[in-house]
Amino acid sequence: MNSFTDNFTINGVTLTAQPICRQNEVLTPDALEFVAKLHKATAERRQELLRARQERRQQISKGQDPRFLAETESIRNDPEWRVAPPAPGLEDRRVEITGPVDKKMTINALNSGAKVWLADMEDSSTPSWRNVIQGQLNLTDALERRIDFTSPEGKEYKLRAAEELPTIVVRPRGWHLPEKHMLIDGTPVAGGIVDFGLYFFHNARRLIAQGKGPYFYLPKIESHLEARLWNDIFVLAQDLLGIPQGTIRATVLIETITAAFEMEEILYELKDHAAGLNAGRWDYIFSLIKNFRTRGPRFVLPDRGQVTMTQPFMRAYTEQLVRA
Template identity: 70%
Template sequence: MSAPTPSPLAIVDAEPLDRQEEVLTEEALAFLAELHRRFTPRRDELLARRAERRAEIARTSTLDFLPETAHIREDDSWRVAPAPAALEDRRVEITGPTDRKMTINALNSGARVWLADFEDASAPTWRNVVLGQLNLIDAYERRIDFTSPQGKTYALRPAGELATVVMRPRGWHLDERHLRADGRPVPGALVDFGLYFFHNARRLVEMGKGPYFYLPKTESHLEARLWNDIFVFAQDRLGIPQGTVRATVLIETITAAYEMEEILYELRDHASGLNAGRWDYLFSIVKNFRDCGRKFVLPDRNAVTMTAPFMRAYTELLVRTCHKRGAHAIGGMAAFIPSRRDAEVNRAAFAKVRADKEREAGDGFDGSWVAHPDLVPIARAAFDAVLGDRPNQKDRLREDVHVTAAELTDIASLHAEPTFEGLRNAVQVGIRYIEAWLRGLGAVAIFNLMEDAATAEISRSQIWQWINAGVEVTHEGRTVPVTAELVRRVAAEELAAVREETGAEAFAAGRWQQAHDLLLQVALDEDYADFLTLPAYELLD
């Protein structure tokens, strides 16, 4: 069979969408094809390297700082490029998908930065991929508005400072099946980056800003090097000055936590900072150490806060690393969604958010994430109290911090055990999130928390780990093992509860059975799926 004839354009294989021609221009599709040919082979090699490293962790049950890059860590002379003015003050960042309503609300929110998310907070339907790009273009052109089904109209503020956009493309593992080049799907990361950069880089420069990115699920400094090479090529290709791009890397994998300085070094001409997350980070720990014995078993996900000793080691090392190299350290997510009916729930949750943000500001972080506009003033007040008129606290070097390799994976330092309620919550949240994701929603309010794909990943991973590690929990006064049979029973009960809660008609109109079946597939299969979103993507319309 002969190889497909190379095309100068990436080929679209999808039903047409309104106004897609404004995004999928011939020039943009040619740019995607160029990115694909130059960089997808290296992407493939790095994905293979992930598998090799994971096998090594399974064999040794350990991780360490890399001896071959010690010279980078020991060289005190290098720094990342100075932050552009638009990213000098990042004390509050709001996150969310790029649907039309969220685009307006995030830009108007009062946050300094909006993480415009094509990754975990966005189900990668073709509509979301293309129209999300269009919404950003419309926002920059100030021609965006939205009217809700209830008749409420949303529009950008006519004056005043809007949040600076930092766009998050998809991770390297997910291909975009609706765009092909040379007979292969183009990686979703290149689609998201390429379309955004092609259409907006010059426009943003003219606005006094630039194309800024959050890089997700990075697992090594070699993956950071790939991104840096992409930035260099893209800037040259479109005639944008080198160093215009800025990237903040999410340290949300356990392997990346051991390579933070090297990641900043590889991106040093384009680096803006590092971010400390929770759910993807815990998911990565389970994924990599899932068959390494009981000492790596995590308790209920809500019991693992950022104050757990191994999480403190991770976040404090991140702050020290960033400030040593002149980069911003950005803290984790406040995911609470205010209740419209229960003021007491809101008061208690707001107090927890305030304490969390005060802790981050006190630890030296330069900013932090929130999921809802009502949390912006709370986070801002916490950082204002520490920063005052300063844009950041990068001068606080945290030289008191000394973290060993073993401390980053000292799961046993957390004195908490898995519980039956934790198992039930994992099943409940997993089914409810996956059902919404299959309908095209990536950011979903569940039990007053804004959940995204990382939530489902840690939920199903913990179920898998607890079964395979022989975990026991207390239920109805008895000690019972966590087994596939128990999980199936809990899942069946949850499905019945949802049917009762929603009513038969709404239940039938949803994707509940598919969500139930997929959760059990990725939680119970002997072969652990690297990402839940890979089999889930095959079910997306």
């Protein structure tokens, strides 16, 4: 165990959780200083964007349908701009596997033969302090090929030798989720900044040396301005570590009804850091229910098993994503 006690402060970051084994390897003074810089540069804007979410939800509940933005029409109509070309390790994404970043899943995913592993620190991972820190350790250990696991039944799990691992794409938590165990000036750091910042700080150079790079899936985005905030974090993070701009690549999950009307704008904001869009079925359905639940029979859905991708409103959303 390390020597941390509750409410221990390092470089302005206060840690309130009971410490776990090896957390000193993740929560180094330099890493915490890096996370603090990302937080301080973006905390106020993040809160403004979260308030804008609430305001937009209230407008929809009162009868205002989401729409394509008039103020960004020039972006949608401009045929000249393009996002960056595929980054090393992201050229072929025909088979992707996803799952949490616990030891067993990490090893199984990397042994799966998939082209990409979506290392999920969001929906499939309960954000307990142990899971947050152990997940970071597992990712670094995997990149160093020193990870192994023995089940309670005695079954051993190890990375296959001499095989190229799938490209790792990390999904950090969404903008709405705080990390209550990490405070700066009494305010929780955004869970997404913790997940992104610690992984990027410890592994960006390691990934580049292995011929790939730090890649991410961005969940729960509701507007192009939220994508702009992520892009600003990417720019700052690369500058702080002296890594060339555009090294980071991010795939955006379009899984909210409002983001569906801003797909081109989201790509435009990320531009040099964009690795494409992906459709998130279940969260998209939930977003529709959450936003339109007070709008009467027009938005009543059948049993969720019948809400497939062939339903007209789901097909329209995926076709718009492909066009973007």
